[in-house]
Amino acid sequence: MSAVASSFRIGPYVVSPAVVLAPMAGITNVAFRQLCREFGSPTSVYVCEMVTARAIVERDSKTIEMMTFGADEHPRSLQLYSVDPKNVTDAVTIIAGEGLADHLDMNFGCPVPKVTRKGGGAALPYKRRLFAEIVRAAVRAAGDIPVTVKFRVGIDDEHLTYLDAGRIAEAEGAVAVALHARTAAQRYSGEADWSRIARLKEAVTGVPVLGNGDIFSADDALRMMRETGCDGVVVGRGCLGRPWLFRELHAALTGQPVPVGPTLGEVAAILHRHGVLLADHIGEEKGLRDLRKHMAWYLRGFPIGADLRRAFAMVSGLAELEDLLGKLDHDAPYPAEAEGPRGRQGSPGRVVLPEGWLDDPEDAAVPEGAELMHSGG
Incomplete structure (x- = not known):
């Protein structure tokens, strides 16, 4: 395998090789992240489980435990969820003021009904003004902490949001964007449409564009980068029960032979x-x-x-x-049976949205009762 461009920047941090461990609810706690780092590179990025802005403001004890980082973990990457610019401002002010993280990733990709029915996750970028206000609030409150934004292709095939989301995130000060190349309606089923990553890369030219979806091997990562021109890869389900995937990715992205799987x-x-x-x-x-x-x-x-x-x-x-x-x-x-897709796949389904959500994409009103005290999802 020949090497591809193997690094990009998140603010002051050089991510090398260009690999990010995706935040996964109930999975990417400090123990699993450390295990992945031991196989991969300490200068790749390993993102904590998603937490909610409201839970941080409320000092929820479970959320504070989820925000645990290892003593040598750097940068400390935290994924934040919110649908309310004020809660984002308050939560990020706490994070920045108390030095709780080095990098913030904003979640606009979660497809689960308990999130989308409140207008959150993958539903939110449809509301372009509200989306812009949330990203702007995070960037302003973060100060020197770099903010990245992750989203999906759209709500469904009739309501695609990713190109606007990428442009808006870049304009509001995000230092990188990541696309899971599925719609919310697909959830984790079917195949990710990597051509959407290529289109986003064409639309967003000032910050790194990362690709996510169906990276189950080192060869998948190389192929995604070659086919789409993306600056790095985000790995989720592919490393479940297989943290040594980061060793294989490290080898592939630095032009070394990919080691055989473990006994x-x-x-x-x-x-x-x-x-x-x-x-x-x-x-x-x-x-x-x-x-x-x-x-x-x-x-x-x-x-x-x-x-x-x-x-x-x-x-x-x-x-x-x-x-x-x-x-x-x-x-x-x-x-050989251990190769290929793993983790949840499920089936596609209708996305549950707040009543009237699709009526006006310029409506910046925060959905009523949207800020749940849940974390993860």
Whole structure:
């Protein structure tokens, strides 16, 4: 594989190789981010789980815990969700004033109904003035902290928003934009339309444009960058149960040979490391319970009996995990079945929106009751 342009800037930070770990609810906590960084480059970007502006203003304890960063994690990247410019101003003022993050990424891509029905996530860029006001509020309150913006192609095929969103974000001071090349109606189904990334790159010329969607291998990343001209890639579901994908991306984007996938013994060591990091972060019982959701992803395609798989899915402590890992065939090679799409896919569906949401794209009114105290999604 030949190398492609392998770095870009987020404000003062050189992102090299040009790889960003996407924020994923319930996944990209400090333990998982550290694991990905250990395989990848410390100068790539690994984004914390999404948190809400309102929750920061309210000093919600769960949200503050989600904003934990490692001692050597730099830049500390935080993704923020809001539909209200005032809450954005207040939350970012707290973040900047208390030094809680080094980089802010604004979420306008979430497709889940609990978010879009309030006008948030992927629904919001349709309201161009409100979208501009939110980005402007974040940039002004952030001061020297760089702000990036992530969004989708649109609400559905009839309501595309990404080109306007990219232009507006750039005009309001965002230092980079990222496009998940699906509509909200697609959710995570079907295929990402990378041609939209290429069109956004043509429309947004002053700041880096990053591509997101269907990067499940190092070759996918190289192909996206070649086909679209994007400045970097954002990786989400492709690294679920596969944090070593960042090692492969690092090799590919720096022109080195891509290493072969790990043996089952190597996966066992990585799984154990993940369990230890989670236990250090949130305690052994809670941490190992959290690890359960990763088991099927880590063990996908390997020759493991049904009983052992069930036992992994119910693991409750490090000693038990170590015992189960000892029962695996550590010499089993990495299976071809482990490649390809992983994580949630689901099916497309109608996007739930506030009543009358599509009537006037210039309406800058904040949807009533929109600022939920939820985080993630």
